[in-house]
Structures are given as structure tokens and as C-alpha cells.
Amino acid sequence: MHKLVSKKPEHETIYLRVKEMILFGEVIPGQPVTIHGLADLIGTGVTPAREAIRRLTAEGALVIQTNRRIEVPAMTADRLQQIELVRMTVEPELAEAAASNCKPNDISELERLDLLVDEAIKVGDIRGYLEANYRFHFYLYGLAEAQILRGIAETLWLRIGPSLRVVCGRYGTANLVDHHRATTRALRAGDAATTREAIAQDIRQGMDFVRQTAFE
Amino acid sequence: MHKLVSKKPEHETIYLRVKEMILFGEVIPGQPVTIHGLADLIGTGVTPAREAIRRLTAEGALVIQTNRRIEVPAMTADRLQQIELVRMTVEPELAEAAASNCKPNDISELERLDLLVDEAIKVGDIRGYLEANYRFHFYLYGLAEAQILRGIAETLWLRIGPSLRVVCGRYGTANLVDHHRATTRALRAGDAATTREAIAQDIRQGMDFVRQTAFE
DNA sequence: ACGCAATACTTTTGATCAAATTGCCCGTGA
DNA sequence: TCACGGGCAATTTGATCAAAAGTATTGCGT
Known part of the structure; x- marks a missing residue:
């Protein structure tokens, strides 16, 4: 038995x-993190907290x-630019590769996740939006079976998470636009190139949205 | 007093x-790493070793x-392909940015490092080659003042280090070719675009060299 | 000799404690 | 009021120990 x-x-x-x-906007840029703080958060000793921080x-x-x-x-404008460069390389590639391995019930799952995104946007649930959006993207990226690229994408999302939270908090979720519908439509059509382009558009628009905010 | x-x-x-x-080929792919092993290596307790491993x-x-x-x-062919994709995005970008911030004595330093590379190739010193080659590239990348991209480049070098060692050990250093001279020449000319292209060529050729080896 | 099971050993894991380091606050003096 | 210095407190750091978990080995029975 397993x-x-x-x-x-x-x-x-x-x-x-x-x-x-960090990903879902529960922390704010500049917020200090201490070993004891993390240990108390989970209710454990300091040793595991140290490893997590490393x-x-x-x-x-x-x-x-x-x-x-x-x-x-x-976040700074300069850092944002570096992140965008790599995101635009890695994530469309993941999307295209995912399209090849995608099975019908994967698409159904993605459509379900997209509904959660829309719902969160409608009710203005920032945390819910961030989480559903993340799950949509990384469910897709997980299909690509490209561990290294997926890992890099995760580190980049970790870097923009706090800022996304700040921007959403300032402008609300009403103005959020995504290209998830175009993505799932392309997946259903088995069109890898269009899938790649849809995700590329999604990233571009998302990064532009963050860029609206003045940093420092 | 400081x-x-x-x-x-x-x-x-x-x-x-x-x-x-890892970077300079002192370890071999598949080699096991234990907490106690690292602790004994430095002669310290296990707690710091754990953090390093994380x-x-x-x-x-x-x-x-x-x-x-x-x-x-x-290494696998698939992993190599993922690494190359990101390297070809990040490192030429770093090289181009470095060209703008490059001062004369920086170029002199790069030329000095390139001489070390040539010397190591001539005498067949694999470890010396790997180290000098690394220092050349990352001295250049350091000039770009793009912390995130540089960090990503480092993780990619960490991933190919052990394989480079294996390939060099198999084919020797005689067949190694690089585009460092073209890089420093472009830097002296203040030509950022050519600097980018030289580094791109350098990476392409290096990755092809690794690809020669069949991975099971 | 082979398969199975129990045991012993290696390794990780997490808590705790002492020491070192550093930030912070407050008091003193000009 | 402000600069400077001393001391206090919070935090990290590293060693050590006990417990858990997994791996390898040994031994037993057939």
C-alpha cells in the first residue's frame, strides 16, 4: 500500500x-524576515527555518x-526589465511544449482554473486572483515536462509576486486582462504556435500592468 | 577601526x-553528496553544511x-537544450550591457584572463581551463550590473560544470575553441552589438561541444 | 544457493544551548 | 538640540544530541 x-x-x-x-501577495516588499519569525509561524525550531531561508x-x-x-x-524598473526578458523566453517555450503533451482533461482543468481567475477578478479578491492565475500558468507549464525551465519560471514569479500584490491593491482587479481563453482555445485546436503566442501576450500585458506603477 | x-x-x-x-570539474555527475561529507570537508558541524546543501x-x-x-x-540531451535556450537569451544580453559599462582596464583584465585560458588549453590543464574560462565570462557579466540575469547565468553554469569536465576529460583541451579574442576586440572598438554576437557564438560552440557526448 | 525477514548502521532531521555579532536605545556632555 | 558613546537586547550562528527514517547487511529457513 502506498x-x-x-x-x-x-x-x-x-x-x-x-x-x-510571497506568490499570493501576503507579504509586502521591504518586509523584514527573521528566522525566529518563520519558526514561530509554523511552530517549530529555528533549524528548519534557517534552511528555508537559505x-x-x-x-x-x-x-x-x-x-x-x-x-x-x-521592485525596480531595471529589475523588472531583466525579469521580463527571461519570462518572455521561458514561459512561451513552456506553453508551446505543453501544447504537445496536453490531454483533453488537462484542458478541462485549465478551463476550470480560468473560471476561478474570472470569478476572483469579478469579486475583487486579490489573493484569490493571484493564486488562481498562478495555478493556471503552472498547471500548463507542468505539462511541458521541462523541469529546468519550469524552475526558472518559478523563481521569476517569486520575484514579481510582492509587486503584483501592490499593483493590484492600488488599481484593483477590475482592469486585469488575461489571455487564458485564447490559450485554452488554442490548446483545444491543438495549435502549439498560437498557444505560445497567447501566453506571450499574457506575460507582456501582465508586465506592462506592473510597470504602470512607479517604483522607489 | 574597520x-x-x-x-x-x-x-x-x-x-x-x-x-x-562543481564549476571547475572537481566532481562527477552522479557523485553522492552527504551532509556529513561536506561538514568534514571544511571541518565544521553539520548545521552549516545543511544550509549550503539547501x-x-x-x-x-x-x-x-x-x-x-x-x-x-x-546531463541529458533534453536538459542541455533547456539550458542552451536560456543561456542564449541571458548571456549575450549581459555581454551587450557590459560593453556599455566597460572601462579600458576592464578590457585589460579580460585579456589577461583570456591568456590564462589559452595557456591552460595549451598545457591541457582542464581544471585551469574551466576556472579561467569562468572568470573571463563572469568578469564580463559583472560589468553589466544586471544582478538577476547574472544570477541566472550562474545557476546555468553550475548545471553544465560537471558535464563540461567529463567532455573535456574525454576529448582533451586541444579541440577547445572560444571567441574571447573577438569579444575583447569588439569591446575595444566599443561595439556592443558585436560583443553580443561574439559571446553568442562562444556559447553556441561550447554547447555544441558538450552535445557531442552521448548521454544515456 | 536463494528468498525473505529482521537487525544494525548510516544519514537526515529538528530541538536546544552557548557564543558572537550587531542593531538600537538611552544617557551624557557640549 | 544634537552628536557621541556605552550598554542592552535581539538575532544569527554553529555545535551537539536524540529521534526518526531508510538502506544495507546479516542470518535463517527452505
Whole structure:
């Protein structure tokens, strides 16, 4: 019999929790992070918290300001440009590759996730929007079976998460537009090139939206 | 009085040491890594070793096979292709940006490093070649002042380091060709576009060289 | 000799504690 | 009021230990 509960280590739990907090806008740029703070968050010792912090800083989700100040990084126009360059390379590629491996029930799942996105936008649920949008994209990217590219995409999402939250909070969810419908339509048609283009458009528009905000 | 020696933490020391081992071909794909092994390597406790491992796995330099087996990842044709895609996006961009910030003594330094590369190739010093080649590229990339792109480039180099070592060991250094001279010439001419192209060629050729080897 | 099971050993994992480092606050003096 | 310095407090850092988990090995029975 297979394991019912996969007991994951504490440091993994902390890592995943903080990752969610960053991706889904529960933290703010500039917010300090301490080892004890994370340990208390989960209710564990400091050792696993340290490992989670090392992992997150290695991924660029946190930055070490001084020896004893770690915080979630602030966005700048320059950093945004670097992120966009790599996103525009990696994510359309993932989308195109995903189109080849995509089965009908995968498309159904993507359409379900897109409905969650629309619903969150309608009711102005920022956290819900960020989470559903993330799940849509990475369910798609997971189909590509390109572990390295997918990992890079995740680090980039970790970097823009806090800023997305700030921008959404300022302008609301009403102005949010996405190209998910075009994506699922292309997938149903088995059109990989159009899938790639739809995701490319989605990213471009999303990054433009973030760029609206003045940084620093 | 300012501090003369900046005492860096043990986990940083271990991290840098293992990073060098991977980049400069001191480890072999498939080689297992244990917490105690790293701790003994530096002569320290296991706590800092754990943090170093978390960081390295987050960067893709190590992979977690099972719960208690961590090793240097093996290369596959598929992984190589993913790496090349991102390298060809990031590194030429870094090179072009570097050209704008490049001062004369920077070029001199790059030429000095290139001489070390040539010398290592001539005497067949694989480790020396890998190190000098790395220093040439990342001295250049450092000039670009694009922290995120540079970080991504480093993770990609960490991923191909062990394989480069294997390929060089098999075919020797005699067949190695690079485009460093074209790079420094373009830099002296202040020609950013040609600098970008030289580095792009350098990467393409290097990746082709690795691709020669059949991965099972 | 082979398969199966139990045991022993290696390794990770997480808590705790002492020491070191650094930021911070407050008081003193000009 | 402000600059400077000392001391306090919070935090990181690294070692150590106990417990858990998995792997390899040994031994037993057929």
C-alpha cells in the first residue's frame, strides 16, 4: 500500500508556506524576515527555518540586506526589465511544449482554473486572483515536462509576486486582462504556435500592468 | 577601526567551496553528496553544511534523488537544450550591457584572463581551463550590473560544470575553441552589438561541444 | 544457493544551548 | 538640540544530541 501521508520535513513546510505568502501577495516588499519569525509561524525550531531561508534567498525570493536583515526585495524598473526578458523566453517555450503533451482533461482543468481567475477578478479578491492565475500558468507549464525551465519560471514569479500584490491593491482587479481563453482555445485546436503566442501576450500585458506603477 | 578580515559564516564557506568544485570539474555527475561529507570537508558541524546543501539544491547544482540521497545531477540531451535556450537569451544580453559599462582596464583584465585560458588549453590543464574560462565570462557579466540575469547565468553554469569536465576529460583541451579574442576586440572598438554576437557564438560552440557526448 | 525477514548502521532531521555579532536605545556632555 | 558613546537586547550562528527514517547487511529457513 502506498503512503497516504507523505511526511514532508519541517523545512519543506516552511519553505512552501513562505513561498505561498510571497506568490499570493501576503507579504509586502521591504518586509523584514527573521528566522525566529518563520519558526514561530509554523511552530517549530529555528533549524528548519534557517534552511528555508537559505533556499528562498538562493531563489531570489528574499534578499540579504545586511548580516542580520533579510527582507522581501523591492521592485525596480531595471529589475523588472531583466525579469521580463527571461519570462518572455521561458514561459512561451513552456506553453508551446505543453501544447504537445496536453490531454483533453488537462484542458478541462485549465478551463476550470480560468473560471476561478474570472470569478476572483469579478469579486475583487486579490489573493484569490493571484493564486488562481498562478495555478493556471503552472498547471500548463507542468505539462511541458521541462523541469529546468519550469524552475526558472518559478523563481521569476517569486520575484514579481510582492509587486503584483501592490499593483493590484492600488488599481484593483477590475482592469486585469488575461489571455487564458485564447490559450485554452488554442490548446483545444491543438495549435502549439498560437498557444505560445497567447501566453506571450499574457506575460507582456501582465508586465506592462506592473510597470504602470512607479517604483522607489 | 574597520574590520580587516570579513569573517564569513561557515555555511557560506561551504557553499562557495562546493560551488567551485562543481564549476571547475572537481566532481562527477552522479557523485553522492552527504551532509556529513561536506561538514568534514571544511571541518565544521553539520548545521552549516545543511544550509549550503539547501542553497545548492535550490540553484539546481544538486538534485535530491530520494529522501537521503543527494547527488550531482547527470546531463541529458533534453536538459542541455533547456539550458542552451536560456543561456542564449541571458548571456549575450549581459555581454551587450557590459560593453556599455566597460572601462579600458576592464578590457585589460579580460585579456589577461583570456591568456590564462589559452595557456591552460595549451598545457591541457582542464581544471585551469574551466576556472579561467569562468572568470573571463563572469568578469564580463559583472560589468553589466544586471544582478538577476547574472544570477541566472550562474545557476546555468553550475548545471553544465560537471558535464563540461567529463567532455573535456574525454576529448582533451586541444579541440577547445572560444571567441574571447573577438569579444575583447569588439569591446575595444566599443561595439556592443558585436560583443553580443561574439559571446553568442562562444556559447553556441561550447554547447555544441558538450552535445557531442552521448548521454544515456 | 536463494528468498525473505529482521537487525544494525548510516544519514537526515529538528530541538536546544552557548557564543558572537550587531542593531538600537538611552544617557551624557557640549 | 544634537552628536557621541556605552550598554542592552535581539538575532544569527554553529555545535551537539536524540529521534526518526531508510538502506544495507546479516542470518535463517527452505
